[in-house]
Amino acid sequence: MKxxxxxxxxxIVFIILASLMSAAFSxxxxxxxxxxxxxxxxxxxxxxxxxYGVHTNGIELxxxxxxxQKRFFKDNAFMQHFDNHxxxxxxxxxxxxxxxxxxxxxxxxxxxxxLAVERRTDTIVSYDLDWYVTAPTQVTNAExxxxxxxxxxxxxxxxxxxxxxxxxxxxLIKAAELLPGANVVRTTGGPTAKDAAPKVTGQxxxxxxxxxxxxxxxxxxxxxxxxxxxxxxxxxxxxxxxxLTELMSDNTWxxxxxxxxxxxxxIGRLHGIWILERSSVLIAADALNGSSQLVxxxxxxAVGADDQVANLVWxxxxxxxxxxAKNIMHNPQQAQFGGDIMNCDFRFGxxxxxxxxxxxxxxxxxxxx
Numbered sequence: 001m002k003x004x005x006x007x008x009x010x011x012i013v014f015i016i017l018a019s020l021m022s023a024a025f026s027x028x029x030x031x032x033x034x035x036x037x038x039x040x041x042x043x044x045x046x047x048x049x050x051x052y053g054v055h056t057n058g059i060e061l062x063x064x065x066x067x068x069q070k071r072f073f074k075d076n077a078f079m080q081h082f083d084n085h086x087x088x089x090x091x092x093x094x095x096x097x098x099x100x101x102x103x104x105x106x107x108x109x110x111x112x113x114x115l116a117v118e119r120r121t122d123t124i125v126s127y128d129l130d131w132y133v134t135a136p137t138q139v140t141n142a143e144x145x146x147x148x149x150x151x152x153x154x155x156x157x158x159x160x161x162x163x164x165x166x167x168x169x170x171x172l173i174k175a176a177e178l179l180p181g182a183n184v185v186r187t188t189g190g191p192t193a194k195d196a197a198p199k200v201t202g203q204x205x206x207x208x209x210x211x212x213x214x215x216x217x218x219x220x221x222x223x224x225x226x227x228x229x230x231x232x233x234x235x236x237x238x239x240x241x242x243x244l245t246e247l248m249s250d251n252t253w254x255x256x257x258x259x260x261x262x263x264x265x266x267i268g269r270l271h272g273i274w275i276l277e278r279s280s281v282l283i284a285a286d287a288l289n290g291s292s293q294l295v296x297x298x299x300x301x302a303v304g305a306d307d308q309v310a311n312l313v314w315x316x317x318x319x320x321x322x323x324x325a326k327n328i329m330h331n332p333q334q335a336q337f338g339g340d341i342m343n344c345d346f347r348f349g350x351x352x353x354x355x356x357x358x359x360x361x362x363x364x365x366x367x368x369x
Contacts, residue, residue: 065326065327065328067156067160067328068160068326068328068344068346069323069326071157071161071164072160072164072167072323072346072348075161075164075165075168076164076165076167077264077265078233078235078265078276078278079168079171079321080264080265081231081233081264081265081274081276081316082314082316082319082320082321082350083317083353084320084321084322085320085321085322086322086323089129089323092325092347093129093131093347094126094127094128094324095126095127095128095129095320095322095349096124096125097124097125097126097320098122098123098124098125099122099123099124100122101120101121101123102118102121104118104120127349127351129322129323129324129347129348129349130170130347130348130349131345131346131347132163132166132167132345132346132347132348133343133344133345134159134162134343134345135343136329136341136342136343137158137159137341137342137343138337138338138339138341139340139341139342140337140338140339141333141339142339143339155342156328156342156344159342159343159344163344163346166299167346167348169299170299171321171348171350172282172312173282173296173298174349174350174351174352175312175319175350175352175360176282176284176294176296176310176312176360176362177294177295177296178291178294178295178296179293179294179357179361179362180294180356181288181292181293181294182221182357183221183294183357183360183362184288184294184361184362184364185214185217185221185313185361185363186208186214186364186365187207187208187210187211187214187240187364187365188208188211188213188214189209189211190209190211190213190247191213193208193368193369194208194209194211194247195207195209195368196209196243199239200239200283200303200307200309201303202302202303202304202305203303203304203306203308204305204306205305205367206367206368207309207365207366207368208366208367209243209246209247210236210241210243210244210247210311210363210365211243212244212248212252212270212271214363215244215270215271215275215363216270218271218273218313218361218363219232219271219272219273222313222315222359222361225358225359227315227318227359228315228317231315231316231317232272232314232315232316233273233275233276233313233314233315233316234273234274234276234311234312234313234314234363235276235277235278235281235311236267236275236277236278236281237278237279237280237309237311238277238278239309240309240311240365241267244270244275252270255269256268256269256270256275259274265277273313280309281309281310281311281312282296282309282311282312282362283296283301283303283307283309283310284296284308284310284362284364285304285306285307285308286306286307286308286367294310294362296310306367308365308366308367309364309365310364310365311362311363311364312360312361312362312363313360313362314360314361315359315360317353317359318352318353318354318358318359319350319351319353319359320350320351320352321348321349321350322349322350323346323347323348324346324347325346325347326344326345327344327345327346328342328344329342329343329345330342
């Protein structure tokens with residue numbers, strides 16, 4: 001069927017081309033047919049079939065760039081709920097955002113004129129995006145013969161998955177590092193101070209469980225700081241989420257569970273905060289530093305005996321993320337490698353909007369007595 005369609009398509013093009021040439025140059029129909037045949041023959045002779053993934057007009061590149069970005073946010077759905085700064089990315093690697101100056105003074109029943117003129121000075125806040133590059137993967141000619149979209153999804157999917165996990169881990173660190181002590185809430189285990197042995201390798205000693213009242217304390221802090229009621233989120237470690245739901249009453253669980261939404265990654269809602277889940281979120285030192293700030297473990301650091309699991313609670317507008325330049329690279333038929341070489345890279349980063357930590361809370365384990 002496919003061959004018949006191609007033959008009919010070619011025949012139609014051939015007839016139309018011959019007719020146009022006959023009308024334009026007043027040629028005999030037989031001459032027009034021969035000339036049209038010659039043009040089509042030359043076109044076929046010089047048409048080169050490009051290897052899959054080689055980009056001649058940007059179509060394949062754009063397709064795979066789009067794939068990379070969609071796969072990234074599919075694997076890290078919680079980042080949909082950070083403020084998107086993509087539009088402020090310049091040269092693919094630096095974010096420049098306008099930061100409004102002070103608000104105007106309000107005068108009540110003024111009697112003296114003219115009123116003092118104030119000038120608002122706006123500033124630009126900038127931050128650089130980190131560059132994440134995967135080590136290239138070799139696909140031999142024997143494997144390349146089998147390459148299809150599914151194969152590319154498998155190979156490139158591995159690259160994007162490890163990249164996105166690393167970028168997401170470090171984004172969470174940036175959101176929580178050096179939060180002031182006032183923005184750190186410890187688990188209590190509820191009224192009975194329920195505790196359990198740690199579930200993270202490296203920790204020593206029981207920890208107090210995460211109780212619904214601990215989420216409520218986070219909501220209270222946000223209220224006291226006049227944070228808008230909507231767009232409040234909490235990303236919980238899977239073990240901590242399990243503790244939280246186990247300690248819910250039946251009524252609380254029913255109210256919580258009705259907000260489950262697979263598309264947005266929302267597990268439920270508690271005390272006005274949308275609850276999200278991730279296998280792991282953050283690890284932080286139990287003690288604050290000398291400036292009473294939270295010390296978050298670096299990416300890949302070993303967990304210490306006194307380290308604590310920490311979750312992130314935030315208001316959407318107060319944590320920003322941005323993706324810059326992104327590339328899928330496919331170098332076909334590399335003689336020295338006996339096949340194709342593929343990898344990908346992208347730039348990604350983010351930050352808290354306020355250095356004071358306004359609207360961002362670390363909900364962290366506490367040791368039991």
